[in-house]
């Protein structure tokens with residue numbers, strides 16, 4: 072009974088030290104599913120999908136290839152400066168942030 076006080080404080084300290092996986096990291100990870108995109112080898116299909124037009128809302132991990140209008144998907148949240156490769160049209164691009172905060176890709180020549 073006398074040690075109950077010590078064990079509670081012990082538990083709270085170990086709880087605070089479990090910050091090896093930052094919550095930010097888990098938040099920005101995306102689960103990618105097959106989308107039926109069949110223009111690239113099976114292994115890479117989940118990283119691309121067809122764009123559904125202006126009504127298609129892109130997630131923070133998706134950006135449209137300005138060359139072939141295919142949506143490139145990343146397993147992580149995209150940040151300005153990220154480099155992407157569009158396998159269907161073999162373009163290299165870099166992620167940029169527009170004035171309204173939306174992300175778009177610019178082809179690197």
Ligand SMILES: [Zn+2]
Nearest residue numbers: 136139157160
């Ligand atoms: Zn492309």
